[in-house]
Amino acid sequence: MVHINVLDPSASPLDYYGYELRRYREAGGLTQKQLGAIISYTGSLIGQIETARKLPTADFSERADIALGTGGLLSRLLPLVLRSQLPAWFQQVAELEARAIEIYTFQTNMVHGLLQTQDYARAVLGAVDTSKLDDRTAVRLARQRILEKENPPVLWTILSEAALRQEIGGDTVMRGQLERLLSYENNPRVNIQVLPYEVGSHAGLTGSFTLFRFATDPAIIYTEGYGMGHPTANPETVKDCSLRYDHLQAAALSLRDSAELIRRVMEERYGEQQL
Incomplete structure (x- = not known):
């Protein structure tokens, strides 16, 4: 007799997804091999x-939904499944990203996760830990789906020039990442400014931070350390960081x-111009 693992669908979103996939497959009278074919x-x-x-x-979910006639259930579950795979301390941030109507972020040394390419994200995530790298990269990229919603948030990013020059993953990866940034040039909902070296002392010297604004809820400031995140709705902190962001926008280059x-950085440092 073949042993079949018994899943508890309430254990996690991933367990629930697996439970529903098996339930629909068995209801359709298909073996795993038959469904795979x-x-x-x-x-x-x-x-x-x-x-x-x-x-x-996403591709697997869409194909399985069609083959099993689930009405799109697996595709609807997928964002919840992927979000649940984020580090526990970061899951709240992903929820803030999904609910926000405006996201303002200042990044000192690397491109924000919502704008990273697959290769760049993989290089960042694999810098110290290469375990389950494919899955961890997919989970990070899944956050970017908020930019594809019918009513996506306005994302305003200020990057230190260092983020353009910090060579993560090599020339080819960096060229692709800078091309990705340029692909948003005519998108009014994704705005990217660069804070050049020549500015010198500036309002963001204490580090990266992100400001989330919502339709009705109070704004939240998020900062990050090693293996931990610090979201706060403290009015004084929000006020201080909002002022800092205003100064950073004023000091940064125009769009x-x-x-x-x-x-220019892409051409001079990472190769020929692509866009």
């Missing part, structure tokens, strides 16, 4: 997803000049 995935992978040992992808600097 239909959706062009291996039966082994389906078994791993059903037993919560492997993360599903057009920022794009030109990104192009």
